[in-house]
Amino acid sequence: MSKTYAGTRLRRLREERRMSQAELARVLAISPSYLNQMEHDSRPLTVPVLLRLTEAFGVDPGFFSERDTGRLVADLREALAGEVAEARVSPSDLAELASRMPAVAQVLLDLGRRGQLLAERLAGSADGRDGDPAMGLPRSPHEEIREFFYRRQNYLHETDLAAEELARTIRIRPGEVVRALSARLMERHGVRVSADSERLHHYDDSGRVLHLSARLRPGQQAFRMATQLALLEYGGELDRLAAEDFPAGSTPHALARIGIANYFAAALILPYRAFHTAAEEFRYDIERLTDHFGLGYETVCHRLSTLQRPRLRGVPFSFVRVDRAGNMSKRQSATGFHFSRAGGTCPLWNVYEAFAAPGRIHVQVAAMPDGQRHLWTARAVTRHRGGWGEPGKTFAIGLGCEIRHASRLVYSDGIDLDNTAAATPIGMGCRLCERLDCPQRAVPPLGRPLAVDENSSTFVPYRVADRDR
Numbered sequence: 001m002s003k004t005y006a007g008t009r010l011r012r013l014r015e016e017r018r019m020s021q022a023e024l025a026r027v028l029a030i031s032p033s034y035l036n037q038m039e040h041d042s043r044p045l046t047v048p049v050l051l052r053l054t055e056a057f058g059v060d061p062g063f064f065s066e067r068d069t070g071r072l073v074a075d076l077r078e079a080l081a082g083e084v085a086e087a088r089v090s091p092s093d094l095a096e097l098a099s100r101m102p103a104v105a106q107v108l109l110d111l112g113r114r115g116q117l118l119a120e121r122l123a124g125s126a127d128g129r130d131g132d133p134a135m136g137l138p139r140s141p142h143e144e145i146r147e148f149f150y151r152r153q154n155y156l157h158e159t160d161l162a163a164e165e166l167a168r169t170i171r172i173r174p175g176e177v178v179r180a181l182s183a184r185l186m187e188r189h190g191v192r193v194s195a196d197s198e199r200l201h202h203y204d205d206s207g208r209v210l211h212l213s214a215r216l217r218p219g220q221q222a223f224r225m226a227t228q229l230a231l232l233e234y235g236g237e238l239d240r241l242a243a244e245d246f247p248a249g250s251t252p253h254a255l256a257r258i259g260i261a262n263y264f265a266a267a268l269i270l271p272y273r274a275f276h277t278a279a280e281e282f283r284y285d286i287e288r289l290t291d292h293f294g295l296g297y298e299t300v301c302h303r304l305s306t307l308q309r310p311r312l313r314g315v316p317f318s319f320v321r322v323d324r325a326g327n328m329s330k331r332q333s334a335t336g337f338h339f340s341r342a343g344g345t346c347p348l349w350n351v352y353e354a355f356a357a358p359g360r361i362h363v364q365v366a367a368m369p370d371g372q373r374h375l376w377t378a379r380a381v382t383r384h385r386g387g388w389g390e391p392g393k394t395f396a397i398g399l400g401c402e403i404r405h406a407s408r409l410v411y412s413d414g415i416d417l418d419n420t421a422a423a424t425p426i427g428m429g430c431r432l433c434e435r436l437d438c439p440q441r442a443v444p445p446l447g448r449p450l451a452v453d454e455n456s457s458t459f460v461p462y463r464v465a466d467r468d469r
Helices: 007-016 021-028 032-039 047-057 066-079 081-085 091-100 102-126 141-151 157-170 177-189 218-233 235-243 251-269 272-281 286-293 297-304 350-356 403-408
Strands: 192-194 201-204 209-212 318-322 328-333 362-367 373-383 393-402
Touching (some): 007 091, 007 102, 021 032, 021 047, 091 102, 157 235, 157 251, 177 218, 209 218, 235 251, 251 297, 286 297, 318 350, 350 393
Parallel strands (some): 192 209
Antiparallel strands (some): 318 393, 373 393
């Protein structure tokens, strides 16, 4: 068994909790000098200490694993592709930086992205195109919100507890959710619900009416009503949580309020303990869960990706929603799985296969370039406004977990989880993927010179020059 050295992460976690070395040493039942040695990588994390850390901080043991740096390393390679190509830094340098000094790596990543965006803005001005002031920002507001949830492993503890307590108070039960929410809105806030809106929903504060589209299914109605309850009853906490990362009045702050309200809504209509119990009992069978709770496939999958309550954890999932063109409209993760920021993810990923057979769940064991394997489920879902000839929306919903958790899922039945050769090799998008011999590659890999020879060709679309040396 390899030793785990994670001094920087341990020290950062302690400082975030505002604990001294002496205080943390007491919690871990070790001496302050021993803790100091671990924080400086003079000693590895032992299994007993690791278990105490997971209990004390409510983090998954994988938090201290080097495998969780894969996402950060991939982002660094993308942002610093020019430096890698010029051999100013090597991929191993980036991996060591991400592992030992993740905070410094994140600052360097932000600076690299700022440089890229500034270069694009200057190029646009040189071409006579109008500059976009937003190009000076390191991320778009929606990307900021994704990072907000990623930093919290897609779990908001206080919000989840508050929603569960409210669910207990108003007696949320499968099949009775809409009735319970309607009663709460009227009795506590004097808000009437009316199914007469041309939009999905519209709240009229002056008239105290929540207008919902008549085309919404009961589960969709419940979610909109629960979101409105979050805004009415939890507004102060929404502001406080959003202000942890974003200044009040900014676009990211407003989006964070909505995102947290949506999280509260899901936790209200699918209370943690009841949902976690059913998920474990059904072995994470998504279709059984949708039938049991009377909610949609996407809603259940998204809730499954949030089951990270300390001492009552579910399987840590990654969740993604993509369209046929490869655009990711949602991506959340309770793990370190890296999603491409700009779409164009791996075409060998079963998320895209789901479009070929809508309604059927596709299962795949996929291996990343670093050898880490995941079990992925994917299914296409379609939404229509209801009228003949009106365009609908079709997405593929992907839910994946590391292979070490796969046996807890019903979808692993009949699969040899120990057979590494049976896994489908995928990557994080062709521009970043390290699999140079992939015949499916769509674009050349970043930072690698190509071998161009008019007298020969290969099955590999973009042959790299140093590959033949």
